[in-house]
Amino acid sequence: MTLRARIWGLLDPISHGHAARRVRALELLLILIGIFSVSAGTVDWVAPAARAVAASVSGIVAVLFFVEYLVRLWVAPENPHRHPTTEARSRLRWVVSAEGIIDLLAVIPAVAAASGGARFGAESASVFVLLWVLKLATHAPGVGLIARVFHNERSALAAAAALFMIVLFSAATIAHWLESEHQPEHFGSIPASLWWAVVTLTTTGYGDVVPQSALGRVIGGLVMLCGISVLALLAGILATGFAEEVRRREFVRIWELVARVPFFADVGAIAIADIVGHLRSRSYPAGTMVIRTGEVGDSMFFIVTGKVEVRIGPRTRALRDGHFFGEMALLDRKPRSADVVTVTPCTLLVLNVADFYQLAGQQPALIAAIDTEAKRRRAEDR
Numbered sequence: 490m491t492l493r494a495r496i497w498g499l500l501d502p503i504s505h506g507h508a509a510r511r512v513r514a515l516e517l518l519l520i521l522i523g524i525f526s527v528s529a530g531t532v533d534w535v536a537p538a539a540r541a542v543a544a545s546v547s548g549i550v551a552v553l554f555f556v557e558y559l560v561r562l563w564v565a566p567e568n569p570h571r572h573p574t575t576e577a578r579s580r581l582r583w584v585v586s587a588e589g590i591i592d593l594l595a596v597i598p599a600v601a602a603a604s605g606g607a608r609f610g611a612e613s614a615s616v617f618v619l620l621w622v623l624k625l626a627t628h629a630p631g632v633g634l635i636a637r638v639f640h641n642e643r644s645a646l647a648a649a650a651a652l653f654m655i656v657l658f659s660a661a662t663i664a665h666w667l668e669s670e671h672q673p674e675h676f677g678s679i680p681a682s683l684w685w686a687v688v689t690l691t692t693t694g695y696g697d698v699v700p701q702s703a704l705g706r707v708i709g710g711l712v713m714l715c716g717i718s719v720l721a722l723l724a725g726i727l728a729t730g731f732a733e734e735v736r737r738r739e740f741v742r743i744w745e746l747v748a749r750v751p752f753f754a755d756v757g758a759i760a761i762a763d764i765v766g767h768l769r770s771r772s773y774p775a776g777t778m779v780i781r782t783g784e785v786g787d788s789m790f791f792i793v794t795g796k797v798e799v800r801i802g803p804r805t806r807a808l809r810d811g812h813f814f815g816e817m818a819l820l821d822r823k824p825r826s827a828d829v830v831t832v833t834p835c836t837l838l839v840l841n842v843a844d845f846y847q848l849a850g851q852q853p854a855l856i857a858a859i860d861t862e863a864k865r866r867r868a869e870d871r
């Protein structure tokens with residue numbers, strides 16, 4: 490693998506590797522340090538020496554973002570999700586993508602400071618906060634998820650927005666009819682009444698504009714109730730959208746992990762879909778005792794990456810990616826027969842006992858294969 494491909498692996502926003510996650514965390518930390526140091530520079534009571542340190546930190550962060558931009562530009566052709574013909578084109582596509590534009594904006598402070606020569610004043614530097622907050626928006630985990638949820642739920646959200654507009658304009662028009670005589674300055678026209686309608690419908694209620702007539706107040710009450718209903722509707726749409734998207738992403742992630750376990754290689758797509766719904770992934774550092782002899786068995790494990798050691802009294806057995814363990818206690822309904830300890834950092838797929846028996850009904854061939862291996866192990870341990 491070339492150096493460029495390796496660096497792309499570290500910067501790939503969807504990579505689940507430990508190193509890639511660490512790079513993402515570091516980048517997030519850098520953005521937060523940058524925002525914090527620029528913000529600190531605008532506080533009057535901070536001592537001049539501390540402000541000078543904050544300005545230097547902001548400068549360092551700006552330079553690091555500049556370097557990062559150049560690195561991202563260099564590795565852009567490694568992105569497998571874009572298929573342009575030449576390297577220059579894939580770089581250009583990254584430059585004009587939302588992420589590329591935002592990263593370019595984040596570089597402005599470094600370029601401005603370099604071309605201006607002198608150090609920036611705290612107030613003019615405060616604009617960096619806005620640029621770096623934008624960068625935070627693209628690199629913070631979960632922002633992509635929010636964007637996706639809004640995209641998935643766009644038709645339901647549009648319907649709720651339409652309902653909002655209907656109530657808003659109806660309320661503003663009725664308030665204009667009822668109140669224009671009493672308060673022409675606030676309700677003299679429909680656009681003027683809209684301010685009251687928005688404040689009331691969003692249940693903000695500044696209280697700066699209040700209907701005077703009895704009927705106007707009744708309408709005000711109704712608008713508030715409508716506002717609560719519309720907001721509840723929006724909250725419901727977004728909450729369901731989030732739950733569905735998180736479930737979908739988890740399903741795809743587990744599916745990718747299952748695909749890496751050779752034991753599932755011969756199982757058809759429909760059966761895999763069955764299995765994926767029952768599995769959870771867990772990461773363990775090296776040296777963790779995953780199973781202890783004599784414990785009650787409540788789950789079995791498939792190794793996606795890493796190595797474990799099975800300790801049966803003085804004897805040991807090594808298991809690696811593609812193998813499984815913890816099945817005997819579930820099949821025999823007996824306590825655990827051995828200790829199982831991770832030798833390297835491991836990613837495991839966990840199948841709990843209830844799901845194991847449910848799967849036994851749905852996928853008897855799969856459980857029979859596990860049973861055959863358990864029989865072989867039992868014979869070996871005797």
Ligand code: CMP
Pocket residue numbers: 780786799801806808813814815816817818819824825826827828829866867869870
């Ligand atoms: P269980 O008894 O639930 O917990 C300990 C696990 O160690 C056991 O299931 C098996 O999965 C595993 N194990 C026991 N003996 C062997 C063996 N000889 N080879 C590989 N794995 C084993």
